[in-house]
Amino acid sequence: MKNLRVTRRGLLGATAAATGIAAFNGPWRFNRVYAASTDKPVKIGITSDASGQYANSGASDRRGMLMAIDEFNAKGGVLGRKIESVHIDTETTPATGSRVAERLISREECGFLIGAVSSGVANAISQVAQKYGTIYLNTNSSSPSESGENCHRVKFVWDGNGTNFAKAAVKNSIDNFGGKWMLLTNDYVWGHTTAAATRKLVDEYGAEIVDEILVPQGTRDFSSALLKIQQAGPGVVSAAVGGDDQKALRQQVADLGMGDKPAWINNQQDWPDVYGLPLDNLFGVFGTTWYYKLDLPGVADFVKRYQAAYPDTSMRVPGNVFYNGYMATRELLRAIERAGTTNNIAVIKALEGHVMPAVERMQHHDAVVDPVTHQVQQTVYLATANRGSEDPDDMFKILTNSSPEVVQDMGAQSACKLESYADTPTLDV
Amino acid sequence: MVQLAPHLFNGLTLGLLFALIALGFTLIVGVMEVLNLAHGSLFALGAYIALTMIDPGWAQNTALGSFWLGLPIAARYAVALAFAPLLVALAGMLLERCLRPTYDKAPLYGLLLTFGAALVIEELIRLGWGTGERHLPVPGAINGAFFFGGLIFSKYKIFAALFSLAAIGAVWFFLERTPYGAIIKAGAHDSEMVRALGYDLARLRMFVFGFGAALAGLAGIVMVPIWGLRPHVGIDVVIPAFLIIVLGGVGSFWGAVVASILVGLAVGVTGAYAPAWSLMSMYLLLIAVVCYRSRGLFGRKSALER
Numbered sequence: 001m002k003n004l005r006v007t008r009r010g011l012l013g014a015t016a017a018a019t020g021i022a023a024f025n026g027p028w029r030f031n032r033v034y035a036a037s038t039d040k041p042v043k044i045g046i047t048s049d050a051s052g053q054y055a056n057s058g059a060s061d062r063r064g065m066l067m068a069i070d071e072f073n074a075k076g077g078v079l080g081r082k083i084e085s086v087h088i089d090t091e092t093t094p095a096t097g098s099r100v101a102e103r104l105i106s107r108e109e110c111g112f113l114i115g116a117v118s119s120g121v122a123n124a125i126s127q128v129a130q131k132y133g134t135i136y137l138n139t140n141s142s143s144p145s146e147s148g149e150n151c152h153r154v155k156f157v158w159d160g161n162g163t164n165f166a167k168a169a170v171k172n173s174i175d176n177f178g179g180k181w182m183l184l185t186n187d188y189v190w191g192h193t194t195a196a197a198t199r200k201l202v203d204e205y206g207a208e209i210v211d212e213i214l215v216p217q218g219t220r221d222f223s224s225a226l227l228k229i230q231q232a233g234p235g236v237v238s239a240a241v242g243g244d245d246q247k248a249l250r251q252q253v254a255d256l257g258m259g260d261k262p263a264w265i266n267n268q269q270d271w272p273d274v275y276g277l278p279l280d281n282l283f284g285v286f287g288t289t290w291y292y293k294l295d296l297p298g299v300a301d302f303v304k305r306y307q308a309a310y311p312d313t314s315m316r317v318p319g320n321v322f323y324n325g326y327m328a329t330r331e332l333l334r335a336i337e338r339a340g341t342t343n344n345i346a347v348i349k350a351l352e353g354h355v356m357p358a359v360e361r362m363q364h365h366d367a368v369v370d371p372v373t374h375q376v377q378q379t380v381y382l383a384t385a386n387r388g389s390e391d392p393d394d395m396f397k398i399l400t401n402s403s404p405e406v407v408q409d410m411g412a413q414s415a416c417k418l419e420s421y422a423d424t425p426t427l428d429v
Numbered sequence: 430m431v432q433l434a435p436h437l438f439n440g441l442t443l444g445l446l447f448a449l450i451a452l453g454f455t456l457i458v459g460v461m462e463v464l465n466l467a468h469g470s471l472f473a474l475g476a477y478i479a480l481t482m483i484d485p486g487w488a489q490n491t492a493l494g495s496f497w498l499g500l501p502i503a504a505r506y507a508v509a510l511a512f513a514p515l516l517v518a519l520a521g522m523l524l525e526r527c528l529r530p531t532y533d534k535a536p537l538y539g540l541l542l543t544f545g546a547a548l549v550i551e552e553l554i555r556l557g558w559g560t561g562e563r564h565l566p567v568p569g570a571i572n573g574a575f576f577f578g579g580l581i582f583s584k585y586k587i588f589a590a591l592f593s594l595a596a597i598g599a600v601w602f603f604l605e606r607t608p609y610g611a612i613i614k615a616g617a618h619d620s621e622m623v624r625a626l627g628y629d630l631a632r633l634r635m636f637v638f639g640f641g642a643a644l645a646g647l648a649g650i651v652m653v654p655i656w657g658l659r660p661h662v663g664i665d666v667v668i669p670a671f672l673i674i675v676l677g678g679v680g681s682f683w684g685a686v687v688a689s690i691l692v693g694l695a696v697g698v699t700g701a702y703a704p705a706w707s708l709m710s711m712y713l714l715l716i717a718v719v720c721y722r723s724r725g726l727f728g729r730k731s732a733l734e735r
Contacts, residue, residue: 051661052661055560055660055661056560056561056562056659059560130581133528187705204639213704214704214705215704215705215707216704216705216706216707216709218665218708219707219708220655220656220665221446221656221696222585222653223439223442223443223586223697223700224436224439224696224697224699224700224701224704224707225700225704226581227435227436227439227580227701228700228701230581231435231579231580244657244659247562247657248655248656248657250657251564251654251655251656251657252655253574254596255573255574255583255585255586255654255655256581256582256583257573257575257581258581260646272561272562273562274562274564275561276561276562276563276564277562278564279684281564314559314560314561315561381484384526393479
């Protein structure tokens, strides 16, 4: 056997080589630094739908994000760096959402991703984001699973979820319209989880669900479902039908004059889905997180800023989808400023547990980013059609507001298992 | 317990509506052997043009506009139903003009061109009418609901189904009982012979494409009061239309009509017993038929089968 001699030069060389290899392949291989120099812009990837079922809501969501980015840039950006955004259409399709997220992170080198309306798309994006450690804001998808079993350390959910809205509506509806319920459910993740949340509450309050009709996504003719509802004769129909399906459903229910009887609980009503439609199409009660006519400080100014930023938009006033897009982006940028860095773990910590005063969010109660589920716990409003209004934009009549504690989704609290900080790749942009 | 009869009736009306959607598509495929992927966008275009005709909000301050808006909605709706498809026909003719260089090339060229046209038309709709949801008003006489057998049915849906039946009859009469229809069918069967007899084949193709586009536009006007109106509403049309012509047999007029009714019944009845499978049922029907009869229900035998 050859006699090995360890020389000082050899030892130094081996150490240097080992350090070099470890830097790329060692336990730090997830660590990435995109823009080492601080004069480079902070790049945000916008993952909103521009086509498919949620194209219209996606556009509204995007306008909210862009207004927040423009306002920050007008003040000098964030941490003295300009903010840039790149948008790629996620097509209301989970597979496209994954591809878009991969591309925005790997090729466009975006440090943050924002945007979603479809829960399926949001879930797909967040899986990719977690793999890279990229902070992702799910602005507008409201499946309880998003902050429950599909939660992630990098994902923050800004909309109210199906359970929050159901909690605000179910007890009240049982008292007013009786205990015989039917569920009309879109056959995908948001529909199922929202219906499950409603079912749990209906059971809890001692009412009965006589049937659940599952309608596939893409359904344009609801006559079979509406016939079944008539044949069963429930007092209340709780509908978890979204996007274009919901628009077709509303049109057909209004045409049949079934909007008042049975009573309809439409879990959540996104503003872009109903804006400009006849009020007859806006039957039943529904949930929302914000309305442009709330009599609260800052609301009128916010509407003015929207109208100045988007003078040519056919939607003359902002709705809940725009609001969520704006608030999510603004709070992300504020969190970066609070953290004093773009390091993902520091920004995540700056967001977790962060309390947002009611006056800043233009809601009735303070909101908080739940550190356990990463969902924003906020005021939930119940509304109905504003039939007496002369103003065509003033479509909603707000009936009640519920504080975050009352409508909190306890199921998500127990279902959500966030990855540890150590298991989340670190990232600095 | 679900009563079947109302669902069968519902499936039948749904089938007639599917037939209206597929009519223009099957005409263009049958005569020109072009899969017009812009069919859905032409469907949407027809509805948007009708919307502008029925409710031209921008013209209300002009004398003509206020006169027009002073007319009953039934009159404006009837004018839109008659003239909006003609404007869509012009758009279809323009598209056919662009398609001409692809006739002697592989079918893929025509397919890609119509796909591109679909995207362009949809984008033009967004630019012209905005991205939001719109509502096409209909006359009061066909709006609302009626009771039958203790159940509520939509008056408009019955009107749409009857209108579809009339449109099927009119198209059949035109193709089978008029000299123009005979020329079109002859052009589909042996275009060289038609040319040799002195007919202008280019003009014939342009007319057929325009006619198919007008039918797409007409279907759009009739369907959107049920489905709602948005720029991408046409996406919902192309797949059922394509499925129906394959199921019925490519190029077969009655094949398309029968297939539409079968699809409507499948969707309607499945909706009663297993609603989650209602959309899937049409694909299962297609698979079942094509497995046993690859040329569709009424399709001609191919040379390999003879």
